[in-house]
Amino acid sequence: MSTTPAAIPSATPGNTLPREHYLNATYGIRSWLLTTDHKRIALLYLVSVTFFFFIGGAFATMIRIHLLTPNGYLVTAETYNKLFTMHGVAMIFFFLIPSIPAVLGNFLIPLMIGAKDLAFPKINLLSWYIYLVGGGFVLYSFSTGGLDTGWTFYTPLSSVYSNSAVTPAVIGVFINGFSSILTGLNFIVTIHTMRAPGMTWFRLPLFVWAHYATSIIFILGTPVIAITLLLAGLERMLHLGFFNPALGGDPILFQHLFWFYSHPAVYIMILPAMGVISEIIPTFARKPIFGYTFIAGSSIAIAVIGFFVWAHHMFLTGESAYAALTFSLLSYLVAIPSAVKVFNWTSTLYKGSISWDTPMLYALGFIGLFLVGGLTGLFLACLGLDIHIHDTYFVVAHFHYIMVGGAVMGYVGGLHFWWPKITGRLYPEFLARIAAVTLFIGFNLTFFPQFILGYLGMPRRYHSYPPEFQVFNVMSTAGASILALGYLLPMIYLIWSMRYGRVAGRNPWPATGLEWQTDSPPLTENFDVTPEVTWEAYDFVNRPDLGLDVKGAPSLAPAHGDD
Amino acid sequence: MHRTGELFGQFETMDQQRESASLGMWVFLSTEVLFFGGMFMTYTLNRSTYPDVFGEASRSINLPLGAVNTIVLIASSLTMAMSVWASQVGKKQLLTIFLILTLILGSVFLGIKGIEYHEKFVEHHVPGLNFSFEPGASVATNAHAQLFFSLYFAMTGLHALHMIVGAGLLIWLIKQSLKGRFTPEYSTPVDLIGLYWHFVDIVWIFLFPLLYLIDRH
Amino acid sequence: MPLYPEQASNFAPNVDALFVYITAVCLFFAVAVTIAVVFFFFKYRRKTAGEVGVPIHGDMRLEVIWLVVPLLLALTMFAGGAVIYVDFRRPPMDTLDIYVVGKQWMWKAQQPTGLREINELHVPVGRNVKLILASEDVIHNFSVPDFRVKMDVVPGHYNTLWFRPTKPGKYHFFCSQYCGTNHALMGGWVTVLEPTDYEAWLSGSSSADANPLVAGEKLFAEKACNTCHLSDGKGRAPSLNGVYEGKVLLADGSTVTADDAYIRESILAPAAKVVAGYQPVMPTFQGQLTEEQIIALTAYIKSLQSQPVPATGAGIAPAGKK
Numbered sequence A: 001m002s003t004t005p006a007a008i009p010s011a012t013p014g015n016t017l018p019r020e021h022y023l024n025a026t027y028g029i030r031s032w033l034l035t036t037d038h039k040r041i042a043l044l045y046l047v048s049v050t051f052f053f054f055i056g057g058a059f060a061t062m063i064r065i066h067l068l069t070p071n072g073y074l075v076t077a078e079t080y081n082k083l084f085t086m087h088g089v090a091m092i093f094f095f096l097i098p099s100i101p102a103v104l105g106n107f108l109i110p111l112m113i114g115a116k117d118l119a120f121p122k123i124n125l126l127s128w129y130i131y132l133v134g135g136g137f138v139l140y141s142f143s144t145g146g147l148d149t150g151w152t153f154y155t156p157l158s159s160v161y162s163n164s165a166v167t168p169a170v171i172g173v174f175i176n177g178f179s180s181i182l183t184g185l186n187f188i189v190t191i192h193t194m195r196a197p198g199m200t201w202f203r204l205p206l207f208v209w210a211h212y213a214t215s216i217i218f219i220l221g222t223p224v225i226a227i228t229l230l231l232a233g234l235e236r237m238l239h240l241g242f243f244n245p246a247l248g249g250d251p252i253l254f255q256h257l258f259w260f261y262s263h264p265a266v267y268i269m270i271l272p273a274m275g276v277i278s279e280i281i282p283t284f285a286r287k288p289i290f291g292y293t294f295i296a297g298s299s300i301a302i303a304v305i306g307f308f309v310w311a312h313h314m315f316l317t318g319e320s321a322y323a324a325l326t327f328s329l330l331s332y333l334v335a336i337p338s339a340v341k342v343f344n345w346t347s348t349l350y351k352g353s354i355s356w357d358t359p360m361l362y363a364l365g366f367i368g369l370f371l372v373g374g375l376t377g378l379f380l381a382c383l384g385l386d387i388h389i390h391d392t393y394f395v396v397a398h399f400h401y402i403m404v405g406g407a408v409m410g411y412v413g414g415l416h417f418w419w420p421k422i423t424g425r426l427y428p429e430f431l432a433r434i435a436a437v438t439l440f441i442g443f444n445l446t447f448f449p450q451f452i453l454g455y456l457g458m459p460r461r462y463h464s465y466p467p468e469f470q471v472f473n474v475m476s477t478a479g480a481s482i483l484a485l486g487y488l489l490p491m492i493y494l495i496w497s498m499r500y501g502r503v504a505g506r507n508p509w510p511a512t513g514l515e516w517q518t519d520s521p522p523l524t525e526n527f528d529v530t531p532e533v534t535w536e537a538y539d540f541v542n543r544p545d546l547g548l549d550v551k552g553a554p555s556l557a558p559a560h561g562d563d
Numbered sequence B: 001m002h003r004t005g006e007l008f009g010q011f012e013t014m015d016q017q018r019e020s021a022s023l024g025m026w027v028f029l030s031t032e033v034l035f036f037g038g039m040f041m042t043y044t045l046n047r048s049t050y051p052d053v054f055g056e057a058s059r060s061i062n063l064p065l066g067a068v069n070t071i072v073l074i075a076s077s078l079t080m081a082m083s084v085w086a087s088q089v090g091k092k093q094l095l096t097i098f099l100i101l102t103l104i105l106g107s108v109f110l111g112i113k114g115i116e117y118h119e120k121f122v123e124h125h126v127p128g129l130n131f132s133f134e135p136g137a138s139v140a141t142n143a144h145a146q147l148f149f150s151l152y153f154a155m156t157g158l159h160a161l162h163m164i165v166g167a168g169l170l171i172w173l174i175k176q177s178l179k180g181r182f183t184p185e186y187s188t189p190v191d192l193i194g195l196y197w198h199f200v201d202i203v204w205i206f207l208f209p210l211l212y213l214i215d216r217h
Numbered sequence C: 001m002p003l004y005p006e007q008a009s010n011f012a013p014n015v016d017a018l019f020v021y022i023t024a025v026c027l028f029f030a031v032a033v034t035i036a037v038v039f040f041f042f043k044y045r046r047k048t049a050g051e052v053g054v055p056i057h058g059d060m061r062l063e064v065i066w067l068v069v070p071l072l073l074a075l076t077m078f079a080g081g082a083v084i085y086v087d088f089r090r091p092p093m094d095t096l097d098i099y100v101v102g103k104q105w106m107w108k109a110q111q112p113t114g115l116r117e118i119n120e121l122h123v124p125v126g127r128n129v130k131l132i133l134a135s136e137d138v139i140h141n142f143s144v145p146d147f148r149v150k151m152d153v154v155p156g157h158y159n160t161l162w163f164r165p166t167k168p169g170k171y172h173f174f175c176s177q178y179c180g181t182n183h184a185l186m187g188g189w190v191t192v193l194e195p196t197d198y199e200a201w202l203s204g205s206s207s208a209d210a211n212p213l214v215a216g217e218k219l220f221a222e223k224a225c226n227t228c229h230l231s232d233g234k235g236r237a238p239s240l241n242g243v244y245e246g247k248v249l250l251a252d253g254s255t256v257t258a259d260d261a262y263i264r265e266s267i268l269a270p271a272a273k274v275v276a277g278y279q280p281v282m283p284t285f286q287g288q289l290t291e292e293q294i295i296a297l298t299a300y301i302k303s304l305q306s307q308p309v310p311a312t313g314a315g316i317a318p319a320g321k322k
Helices: A031-032 A038-066 A077-113 A122-141 A157-161 A166-193 A206-238 A251-285 A292-308 A321-349 A358-381 A383-390 A392-422 A429-458 A467-500 B014-049 B051-059 B063-088 B092-120 B139-178 B187-212 C010-041 C059-090 C195-203 C212-222 C260-268 C291-306
Strands: C096-103 C106-110 C116-118 C122-124 C129-135 C139-142 C147-151 C159-163 C169-177 C188-193 C247-249 C255-257
Touching: A038 A077, A038 A467, A077 A122, A077 A166, A077 A251, A077 A321, A077 A392, A077 B187, A077 C129, A122 A166, A157 A166, A157 A206, A166 A206, A166 B014, A206 A251, A206 A292, A206 B014, A206 B139, A251 A292, A251 A321, A251 A358, A292 B063, A321 A358, A321 A383, A321 C010, A321 C059, A358 A383, A358 A392, A358 B092, A358 C010, A383 A429, A383 C010, A383 C059, A383 C147, A392 A429, A392 A467, A392 C122, A429 A467, A467 C260, B014 B051, B014 B139, B014 B187, B014 C291, B051 C139, B063 B092, B092 B187, B139 B187, B139 C139, B187 C291, C096 C139, C096 C291, C106 C122, C116 C122, C116 C188, C122 C129, C122 C195, C129 C139, C129 C147, C129 C291, C139 C247, C147 C159, C188 C195, C212 C291, C260 C291
Parallel strands: C096 C129, C122 C188
Antiparallel strands: C096 C106, C106 C116, C129 C159, C139 C147, C139 C169, C169 C188, C247 C255
16 A cells, blocks of 8 residues: 655644643643543543443453354353353443444534534533443442343343342443433534534534434433333342233333333444544545435434334234334335435545545445445344344344444544544554454454354354354454454554654644644634634535645535535 | 523523523433333333223322322422513512422422322332232232332332422522522523423323322222 | 255245345345445545545435335335245144243243153144244243244243244254353254154153143143033133134123133233123132143143033124124
8 A cells, every 4th residue: 555645735744732732731630530621521431431342342252262162161151141241231331332422422523513512511521420330330240240131131031030240230221321311412402502603504514413313312212221221120129020921010011111222222323433434435535425415314314213113123022913014114214314325425435536544444444344234134124034033143243243343443433533633643544554454354254254153043142052053153253353453453553642643733634624623632612713614514625724736626506505 | 610690611602501501401301201201101001901900009099199299299380480480570589489389399299299108108018018919919919019009109209209309409499599690681590490390290290190090980 | 064054944945035135135235335435446546635526415316216226125125024924923724733831941842642842842744833932931032943933932921933844854943032041052953754753753652641631621620710611601701612713702892812822811811801791700820820731721721622612601702793
């Protein structure tokens, strides 16, 4: 691969960081633990979600090593069941759901809309503390007996039969839900009321639209899982009977209530990542996104339709066939807006000026992996096929393609894209490209064989399996070792770059968003003067301040008039 | 710490601050709708599965006390609305009086709730504490009645918790009002806490018929 | 290395065909998008530092096309799956019924003659087989990949699963709903035999005392069911002669089919559906009967199908009433 083209005058990395910025404005541990600056809170979240990512990753490593042999001797059955449960709980509730919104969303949304902070900065800090308390309960559960119910907590296994530390875990997830709710509330109000003059809805970056849609799910979905876990916890503690058939309750009711949140939750995990991709592609193709209105609208559509498909997790519980037909049809409908996004992103590349920089590699990797993940969702939504592949490794492969191949790549790609803004420094480009490619290859090797395992019939959550499934399991574990390398590399060089990376300057790429008009890193109050927006999103042509060569490039009318 | 009525740093104008606060409260209330909604759903489904036992159990809770509480709560919403009006027309003394009345009525509600809970405790109708619906009840009846009471305590308990928080907010409001902080130009906390209080009242308006009024021939 | 399991049931070829179809459609789009992305990635690679792309904001026609075409294709996938699923959820009338009870961490199956199996299931090839699934504790799932079938086994519910084996042989079955420590060990083998071999196997063990009919008849008397459900229809409760799979007229005017689930509900929650003309006086037996006992009672009541139905006091609705 050749090196990045020579730096552009307006984006020449300066020799020094700005004299005053949000990182050095105040010192001391109290200034961090009691901060109300959205940017510092974002970094607090960065540290905590990374911590939980390590924990979840450690469990995943043990799982894959254990599954190298059919009668894995690494751990006992009981321990294995705890490993996959805790892997799920840590990753879903404490990494995937908060990651992009609480790290990148918190950092960027005020900057992107021209505000000084979120609407409720103290509530923002409270969100982080609630997250920590919830995490504390869950860690307590992990270390005093562990959790072996599956992250789905199905009753009556979780409320009656399990002998693991269910109650503290359920309390921890319950508490953590309020962190999500408050973040969502903050984002919605901020986006409504705090946009700078001229920043109309249809000039908003698509990252903001994505987080608006995500926040709708945060506030409407999370309360339901909160109450569900509360009832399940009470059932366990006081021997009540909401979901226990021996006491007149209904275990299927638990599933309905659980999935009413947990399905929209998966859209919480992917919509922000899609928002990141919608920022990276126009920036690294140096042209407006193709179909702005459709991408914005599809985010809202996914959030709304996503609330009506939950029972596709329950096709085989004995629910009525009419219900199953309805939920299958709706599940196909929810796939369409995602397809629209993929086509629009691809079209944005057409006649672009495409940089091969790391964020673009992550974005394109996302498209490839999300494609597989999303398309395999069509198999699962298909009632006749689901009878065969439900609760097999096919499902495991499907959701890892979306959550890891999609959400995590979006997160890591976003971190790279905005790293200069967050830290003021650039990461080492060559090493970063290698890591991106390693991640992509390792990921596919890990999870593609699992589709085959699933169709062959290997059930999920199995600590031991029939010998005929071994070959694909070994392939998967081999891939996982490469995947792990792909994650470790960025952790190392990103930390290295914070001290030794090249100083980035205001707008190294350059990109068109308002956040790139501020210093890198920005002042605590973001802007010295409240910006007034007169340009459309992703307009590279009418932006002389970017210092690009626009002679001869046709200049067009405002974006949304064409859509 | 900011004094009530000042422009907070993240906002450009008082209008923006007011708008944000108001939208924030509405969004928060919508999350509460979903929160209570999950339990309402559970209750409704169970009620239609076990109509007889639920009917019997419902008849065993204190309807007169429940009815009084309903009137008390509606009256407290009236006094709350009056306090919002008083703040808007600048009648500071009346504002304080109405807030205090609201707090009193809210406390009466909680007190009566306490009496009801005590009654249930004495009758062994508290799940998890030697629950026994009635002497000679079959295993199934006991189980289904316990389901009713689990939901009864969960729903009214959660509601009462919200009332207690509301009472705490009212105490703060009264203190601020006594300092004369609220004017026709600035009465946001009164408006917002008023919204919250009305919402908690509305939840009770649904709870009361669902729990107390079914199968009362 | 096989990429898909054996096709050993009536469902398997259809499921596989649908799988191939959906794979083909998805592969087409995946390849098309990948080629486009890779092609653009190389063709439009930035040549000079200050270069910008051509600002194209969108194209309504394209948006409509790539919204409508995938939608239509998705509908075909939905339809293909729906057909198989509806067939799967509606067992035919002429099934060989086997009761299967799942508990942590084993499976117990009971053949119609009462012969029991543990972690094994013997069935005849070419017959429609219906499994009636019950759980004694948590949620399990009975799955046979080579048949392409599975169904959750939920405590407090009956679920049914049906298939027609098409090839003699031994096929793995698994528990496919996480159920605790030994979830992965809760499996076994379905043995599909030629009909004559199946009959031979059935009669090859003494099963008289395990016959659920006998056990059910005993229970019917033991639990005093026969004191109200007099067969001549003159008791406090309807006669159960001929009631199985018949239409029952309820007090609220609706009619319901007296299938296994109805019988089970009548035993455990008799107030739920009261027969027209009768008082709701039947006590519930919730907590007093195990799943196996309920199965035995059901088998006995089923055997009363061929008994003479009394003119009055019958459980079933008179002929001609909807």
